[in-house]
Amino acid sequence: MSFQPFDEMQKAVDIVNDSPHPVNKVAATIFGFDRQGRDFSISRTNYWPEIIEARLGMHTDVGDSSGTVHAETACILDAPLTDKTALCVTDPVCPNCAKNIAEAGIKTIYIDHKGFTKDFSARRGDAFTNMSMQICEKAGISVYQIFRKEQRLEPILRIDADYHPAQDSPLEYERLYGVITRKSFAEYVEKMRHRHRGRRFACAIGRDRVSGNVFSLAARSHPVIGYSMATDAPLLRDSENKYNYMLEPINRLIMGAARIGVKLIDGMIFCTNIPTSREQVNLIGGGVTRLYVEYANKALDEAAILAKRTVTTARILDFQDLDELQALINPVQPHEKSTDT
Ligand SMILES: [Zn+2]
Known part of the structure; x- marks a missing residue:
């Protein structure tokens, strides 16, 4: 089976309104092959872990963090394997998720073009351009913008096939x-x-x-x-x-x-x-x-x-x-x- 990033993005778009977040509704799909070569595709929205929602509710912060897990990170937490997989996300990636994606070994990110037109994206714009993209570049992650209707990909960042990121303290x-x-x-x-x-x-x-x-x-x-x-x-x-x-x-x-x-x-x-x-x-x-x-x-x-x-x-x-x-x-x-x- 071969994956179509357009279909995988559509799966994320299909669930984005299920996000419990009142304002920032984000969804992502992670897809690839597990260690036994079987394909998988997992879609998640940003969400409050059940136990946090039950015991703290949606308005209590955990230290200086909200109680939510971002959609991209939620996908990583549930995937059978993340190395060399790809991720579709409805919105530009925040630096914290970019770091997680890099560390998890994901090599390609697709971002829905509509994500760049939201308020949310405007607020996050600088962090995405200055930091998330820099993290992707260093980690060797290619990033594309997806135009679903036209079935078109536009590269935001393309990594050379022979690039190997520095890794001086691996897991x-x-x-x-x-x-x-x-x-x-x-x-x-x-x-x-x-x-x-x-x-x-x-x-x-x-x-x-x-x-x-x-x-x-x-x-x-x-x-x-x-x-x-x-x-x-x-x-x-x-x-x-x-x-x-x-x-x-x-x-x-x-x-x-x-x-x-x-x-x-x-x-x-x-x-x-x-x-x-x-x-x-x-x-x-x-x-x-x-x-x-x-x-x-x-x-x-x-x-x-x-x-x-x-x-x-x-x-x-x-x-x-x-x-x-x-x-x-x-x-x-x-x-x-x-x-x-
Ligand atoms: Zn994030």
């Missing part, structure tokens, strides 16, 4: 065998803490969505794929506005997992710091209810701490201490603690 992942227990997860976390000592990182256990095979995954905080700390430092430091070029470890883990077709296992996710507001919403969107953190009060910004308070109070996401994991490896007897000098 680490490894196939695991045997039964994975909380104890073996705890041992894996200790191994990664040793390897990434002193850095912000996250690691997890995930399961291949098609084969069921189990993998360990780890990622550090790093600029989005294509950018390098060594050569792009001045640009990367200049991130005082709403968006920046960094991807925090949990987002890298979520998108990296999608890239290899893996879904993170709830309760087998660890992060050194409190994830950002947006990362927390993405985790929730991915069905996560529990994660372990090393520094329960350390985050990139105050908003993340606020987000944590909101989602824990509403019992949406539970943050557990690293100690609880470590206790599985080295059970500490009460008397040993008191005699420790």
